[in-house]
Amino acid sequence: MKIAIPSNSGLVEDHFGHCEYFTVYTITDDNRAVDEMTIASAHGCGCKSDIVETLHNMGVKIMLAGNIGGGAVNKLGSYGIAVVRGCSGAVSRVIEDWLSGKITDSGELCRSHEHHQGHGHDNEKENCRRP
DSSP: OEEEEEEETTEEOSBGGGOSEEEEEEEOTTSOEEEEEEEEOOSSOGGGSSHHHHHHHHTEEEEEOSBOOHHHHHHHHHTTOEEEOOOOSBHHHHHHHHHTTOOOOOOOOOTTGGGGTTTTOGGGGGGOOOO
C-alpha cells in the first residue's frame, strides 16, 4: 500500500491544492514505511488537476492531509483514496504517527477556502461545512 502526504519543505501543506509536492510512502504488510519518494504537484487547484489519477495509478490508497476541500475529498474518493484530514507538522512525524495509530480524521473540510473567491472556487465554498 502507498500513502501520500501533500508537502512543502518537509512539512504537511495546510492546503491540499497548494502543496509543492506529494511525499509518497510505500507501506509493508507489517506496517512499516520502506520507501519514500516525492511527486511534483500540479500548479493550482488539486481537485482540478490530474494529480489524483497519477497518485491512484501509483497505488496510493490513503491521503494524509491538512486542510482539504469537499471537491478534492470527493475526487480522491472516486479513485479509491481515503482521506484523513487535520494532519500537521513534519511529514516524517506524521507518517510515524499514522503507522502507530495516533492519527484519526478530524472530520473538517476546507477551513481556508473562504479566501479563494474569484479563483475558480466560488461554488466550492458551499461545500465547506464541518460535518
